[in-house]
Amino acid sequence: MTAPPAAVPPLPEPEQRGRTTIADRAVERVAAAAAAEVDLATGSARRVLGVPVSAADLPRVTARVHGDEATVEVDLAVAWPAPVRQVARQVRARVVEQLTGLLGLRDVRVDVRVGALVPERAPEQRRVV
Amino acid sequence: MSGPAALAPATRTPGAVRVNRVVLAVLGAVLLAAGVLVLLLGLGALGADRADRAVLPGGGTAGWVAPVVGAGGLAVAGLSAWWLVLQARTDRLARIRLEDADGGRTVLDGAALTRVVEEEVEALPGVARASAHLSGTSAAPRLHLRVRLAGRADPGEVHRAVTGEVLARAREALELDRLPARVELDLPRATGRPLS
Numbered sequence: 001m002t003a004p005p006a007a008v009p010p011l012p013e014p015e016q017r018g019r020t021t022i023a024d025r026a027v028e029r030v031a032a033a034a035a036a037e038v039d040l041a042t043g044s045a046r047r048v049l050g051v052p053v054s055a056a057d058l059p060r061v062t063a064r065v066h067g068d069e070a071t072v073e074v075d076l077a078v079a080w081p082a083p084v085r086q087v088a089r090q091v092r093a094r095v096v097e098q099l100t101g102l103l104g105l106r107d108v109r110v111d112v113r114v115g116a117l118v119p120e121r122a123p124e125q126r127r128v129v
Numbered sequence: 130m131s132g133p134a135a136l137a138p139a140t141r142t143p144g145a146v147r148v149n150r151v152v153l154a155v156l157g158a159v160l161l162a163a164g165v166l167v168l169l170l171g172l173g174a175l176g177a178d179r180a181d182r183a184v185l186p187g188g189g190t191a192g193w194v195a196p197v198v199g200a201g202g203l204a205v206a207g208l209s210a211w212w213l214v215l216q217a218r219t220d221r222l223a224r225i226r227l228e229d230a231d232g233g234r235t236v237l238d239g240a241a242l243t244r245v246v247e248e249e250v251e252a253l254p255g256v257a258r259a260s261a262h263l264s265g266t267s268a269a270p271r272l273h274l275r276v277r278l279a280g281r282a283d284p285g286e287v288h289r290a291v292t293g294e295v296l297a298r299a300r301e302a303l304e305l306d307r308l309p310a311r312v313e314l315d316l317p318r319a320t321g322r323p324l325s
Contacts, residue, residue, distance in 0.1 A: 072233075080245050081298035085227045088235040096232070110233040117245040117302060 022070075022103050027063035031072050031110075034098035035059040040079040040087045042118065059091075069107040070099060077116035088112040142220040152212060222263040222270055225303070239263045242299065243272075249295045250274065255282025265309075272299065272310040277317075284314050 011017065035041055036058050043058045059076035072095060078087045092110040099105045170180050185194060225242070228235040243261040250259035258277040265271040278287060291312055300308045 077241075078302075081302040083304045084237050084302050085235060085304055088227065092233055092235075109231075112233065112235045114235070114237040114241055116238070116241045119245065119248070 022065050022105070024063045024065055027065055027070050027072065027099060027103065027105070028061040030098055030102055031061045031063060031074060031095045032058045034095045035061070035074050035076055035091045038087060038090045038094055040082040041076050041091050042079070043076060065105070068105050069109075070105050071109045071111070072099070073111045073113065075113045075115055077118050078114050080117040080119045084114055084117070088114065142218055145215050145218055148212070148215055220264045222265060222267070224267075225263070225270055226267040227303075237303075242302070246272070246274065246295055246299060249298070250276055250291055253287060253290050253295075255279050255287055270303070270305075270308065272296070272308055273313075274310060275313045275315060277315040280317055284316065288312065288314065 036043070041059065043060065059074050061072060061074050063070055063072045074091060074095065076091065078084050091112055095110050096108045099108045169175055173180060185191070221239075223239050225237045225239060226234065227237055239262070243263060246261045247259045250256055250261075255278055256276055257279040259274065261272060261274045263270050263272060274291065276287060276291065278284060292310070296308060296310055300306070
């Protein structure tokens with residue numbers, strides 16, 4: 001086989017020209033925002049010995065990315081008395097959708113840990129920013 | 130006196146309870162047999178001079194005595210340690226595994242459920258304090274609830290509210306048809322009266 005008689009040598013395959021890596025942090029941000037979109041899921045305050053020490057706004061997420069696979073752990077609170085399993089499924093579906101859609105990940109595993117059940121406040125008490 | 134103590138706290142695993150019964154029964158039988166044997170020896174029922182002889186031939190100076198006693202002591206120590214460790218095992222449920230699929234698993238902190246149950250019960254009229262914990266398995270959790278009533282509460286009313294409303298919501302959250310619960314109502318001493 002001979003090389004084509006072009007002035008510019010052919011480029012190698014795209015996979016050999018460089019690698020795209022997605023930082024864990026990026027996955028965590030996207031997953032936290034995606035999880036918060038589910039109505040009955042909110043963040044849960046970090047607790048030390050049962051005392052809340054942080055604000056509860058977004059679900060806390062830790063993620064590990066290997067190539068186009070990711071393992072995501074979402075730590076959140078669920079409204080009481082909503083069915084926890086179904087809310088977790090919605091969160092998982094939403095997180096997978098966003099991570100595959102926005103970041104192009106292929107295989108996403110989402111573990112959900114529900115750290116608190118929060119009674120739903122009356123609508124006027126709920127603050128919408 | 131029949132207080133809340135009359136209800137044994139059901140926190141030990143059924144296995145530990147069974148082992149305790151067996152160990153105590155065996156221990157009791159062994160000690161009883163030893164006592165009867167010594168009594169018979171002392172009374173001369175096994176031969177008149179038996180009680181005056183040394184326990185071991187040669188006064189225990191034979192070469193095999195020390196290793197045998199040592200091994201026996203080690204065995205007793207090992208079994209005792211195992212028994213002790215068994216006592217610490219409870220069937221308290223720290224987290225409920227709700228789902229374990231390929232896409233990920235879902236886990237609910239037991240404390241999350243008990244905290245919200247405690248808050249709901251404490252919000253009922255006539256309740257001073259409530260404390261809850263979970264036992265059993267993820268598939269069949271059980272709820273233990275201890276409710277301290279304030280002075281002039283109607284225990285029947287509190288019981289109805291707890292079983293009717295709070296436990297119904299807990300079942301809804303867990304998507305369970307059954308959530309066996311043990312509810313202890315603790316009445317203040319001064320106003321204590323039997324449930325009709």
